[in-house]
Amino acid sequence: MRISKSPWLLHYDGSSCNGCDIEVLAATTPRFDVERFGIINTGNPRHADIFLCTGGVNSQNQDVVRQIYDQMPDPKVVLACGICACDGGIFKDCYNILGGTDTVIPVDVYVPGCAVRPEALIDGVVKALKILDEKSEKMKRGEYRSLTSAEYAESLKKTDNKAEAAGMEEKDA
Amino acid sequence: MAAKRSVIPFGPQHPVLPEPIHIDLVTEDEKVVEAIPSIGFVHRGLENLVTKKDFGEMVYVAERICGICSFGHGYGYVDAIEHIMNIEPTGRAKYIRTLLFELSRMHSHILWLGLMADAFGFESLFMETWKYREKVLDMLEAATGGRVIFSIMRIGGLRKDVPDDILSGFLPELDKIEEGIRACEKAFLSDPAVLGRLKGVGYLSKEDAVKLGCEGPFLRASGVARDNRMKGYAAYSDMDFDIITSDDGDSYGRCYVRIQEIYQSANIIRQCIEKMPKEGIYVPIKGFPNGEYMTIIEQPRGGACYYVHASGKKFIERMRVRTPTFANIPALAKTLQGCDVADVPILVVTIDPCISCTER
Numbered sequence: 120m121r122i123s124k125s126p127w128l129l130h131y132d133g134s135s136c137n138g139c140d141i142e143v144l145a146a147t148t149p150r151f152d153v154e155r156f157g158i159i160n161t162g163n164p165r166h167a168d169i170f171l172c173t174g175g176v177n178s179q180n181q182d183v184v185r186q187i188y189d190q191m192p193d194p195k196v197v198l199a200c201g202i203c204a205c206d207g208g209i210f211k212d213c214y215n216i217l218g219g220t221d222t223v224i225p226v227d228v229y230v231p232g233c234a235v236r237p238e239a240l241i242d243g244v245v246k247a248l249k250i251l252d253e254k255s256e257k258m259k260r261g262e263y264r265s266l267t268s269a270e271y272a273e274s275l276k277k278t279d280n281k282a283e284a285a286g287m288e289e290k291d292a
Numbered sequence: 293m294a295a296k297r298s299v300i301p302f303g304p305q306h307p308v309l310p311e312p313i314h315i316d317l318v319t320e321d322e323k324v325v326e327a328i329p330s331i332g333f334v335h336r337g338l339e340n341l342v343t344k345k346d347f348g349e350m351v352y353v354a355e356r357i358c359g360i361c362s363f364g365h366g367y368g369y370v371d372a373i374e375h376i377m378n379i380e381p382t383g384r385a386k387y388i389r390t391l392l393f394e395l396s397r398m399h400s401h402i403l404w405l406g407l408m409a410d411a412f413g414f415e416s417l418f419m420e421t422w423k424y425r426e427k428v429l430d431m432l433e434a435a436t437g438g439r440v441i442f443s444i445m446r447i448g449g450l451r452k453d454v455p456d457d458i459l460s461g462f463l464p465e466l467d468k469i470e471e472g473i474r475a476c477e478k479a480f481l482s483d484p485a486v487l488g489r490l491k492g493v494g495y496l497s498k499e500d501a502v503k504l505g506c507e508g509p510f511l512r513a514s515g516v517a518r519d520n521r522m523k524g525y526a527a528y529s530d531m532d533f534d535i536i537t538s539d540d541g542d543s544y545g546r547c548y549v550r551i552q553e554i555y556q557s558a559n560i561i562r563q564c565i566e567k568m569p570k571e572g573i574y575v576p577i578k579g580f581p582n583g584e585y586m587t588i589i590e591q592p593r594g595g596a597c598y599y600v601h602a603s604g605k606k607f608i609e610r611m612r613v614r615t616p617t618f619a620n621i622p623a624l625a626k627t628l629q630g631c632d633v634a635d636v637p638i639l640v641v642t643i644d645p646c647i648s649c650t651e652r
Contacts, residue, residue, distance in 0.1 A: 130310075131305055131312070132310065132311045132312055132333075132334065132648075134333065134334045134335070134336055134648075135334070135359070136356045136357065136358055136359045136362075136441075136648050137310070137311060137358050137359035137360050137646065137647075137648040137649075138356070138358075138359020138360075138362065138440040138441050139359065140310045140311060140359070141310065141359060141360060141403060141440060142439070142440060145422065145425075145426070145429075148406075148418075148422040148423065148426070149419055149423050149426075150422075150423065150426045161307075162305075162306065162307020162308075163307070164305070174334070175336070177333070177334070177335060177336060179332045179333050179335065180304075180312065180333050180334070183304055183305060183312065183333070187305055209352070209356055210336045210338065210341075210356075212341060212344050213336045213337040213338060213340065213341060214337040214340060215336050215337040216336055216337070233356075233441060234359055234438075234439065234440045234441050236439065
């Protein structure tokens with residue numbers, strides 16, 4: 120696979136149990152080392168290309184997640200890390216959990232696991248790199264622009280299908 | 293002329309924080325005069341799940357209170373239920389629990405050392421310490437099958453046994469980890485650049501630490517010898533260890549206490565492996581719990597209380613957890629008063645904040 124740029128990643132804890140968060144950090148350390156793809160864990164949304172969101176989103180955190188997503192420049196990719204970020208996981212029945220990350224922002228790659236293993240995360244990040252490349256190609260041709268979180272919320276109202284709401288094309292596996 | 297006061301928001305998204313917490317820093321020039329923490333970004337309402345999961349399943353939910361001290365949370369809940377149901381786990385189960393508890397403490401403290409190194413901008417030290425943390429995780433994975441969430445606890449004992457050959461294989465690994473941490477210790481405790489960031493930063497006196505109800509290494513670094521392991525739950529009564537304290541009361545003292553506790557945990561694990569009894573690991577349970585119990589155990593971050601109220605049904609009525617980070621937040625607000633804005637990230641990290649424990 121050709122990597123055309125050094126994407127920087129940003130990590131935010133939606134409302135996870137911390138297990139996935141430390142695995143995200145562990146993925147950047149020498150044993151797993153996503154930094155070999157030129158990836159740096161940045162703290163600034165405006166420098167980030169890949170957004171790793173862990174945990175289901177709770178009511179106090181939803182605006183923070185939306186704001187971070189909107190602050191990231193185009194093209195951007197969102198990874199839902201861990202089963203809680205995919206659909207709520209073990210905390211799905213909790214009163215304060217809205218659901219997975221895709222209840223507030225469009226998600227491109229889902230990485231399940233409780234807690235998600237760093238190997239799975241690396242696989243997800245490599246998939247995300249490919250999506251990032253596709254998005255930037257489309258952007259150059261002027262065919263693509265990421266949805267803002269407000270537009271995503273609007274399109275979620277119209278359909279139950281979250282992939283459709285995010286404007287993603289159906290692909291054969 | 294008095295300096296103008298302004299408010300700097302810190303968090304919830306901040307490079308030094310793996311988890312969201314928000315602090316409003318009221319500053320005069322470069323000095324913080326007041327810090328107002330606000331929490332609630334990771335509140336899930338986990339305690340309420342007791343009404344939806346039965347008391348056996350709840351062990352796995354309790355472990356997911358926090359991914360760093362997950363074993364301790366599982367232990368605290370199981371300990372409370374076992375006391376209500378009058379179950380005495382076997383000696384081997386107690387020893388393996390103690391061993392896993394200490395491995396969790398090692399991994400948590402090494403993780404903290406790495407985050408601390410990251411906070412004062414020593415990136416290679418962060419990578420170095422986490423290299424040794426991976427070795428601890430390997431041991432945990434060999435023993436339980438999980439890296440951060442173990443799901444090995446069960447009411448009445450353990451879900452599976454850890455074979456003796458795996459346990460004896462831990463001994464050389466422990467030596468390697470200890471050797472590695474001793475090399476890192478030099479950077480943390482004697483490197484002049486690091487000392488400049490740690491010495492005298494965030495001083496908390498012994499009286500204040502007691503008055504504000506601090507817990508764990510944060511309390512012991514201010515010279516108070518309090519460690520709940522001394523109560524002798526699990527197999528701690530058979531172990532030979534002392535409480536580690538420091539009289540410094542600053543960030544350096546907290547660093548010192550946690551590093552020494554890593555060696556102490558390694559010693560306790562060696563004692564566990566040496567004295568490990570050979571017997572079953574599970575006592576069958578009958579019926580449902582009926583009654584209430586409150587237990588306190590020593591987590592890596594300090595004392596954590598678990599309260600369980602059951603009424604003889606499949607679902608228990610109420611579970612309540614009080615975690616050490618919650619107890620340490622008032623002291624954090626106190627140490628932040630009068631510090632430089634540049635020291636805030638370090639001070640927030642020195643309490644070893646575990647927000648997902650705090651908010652559940």
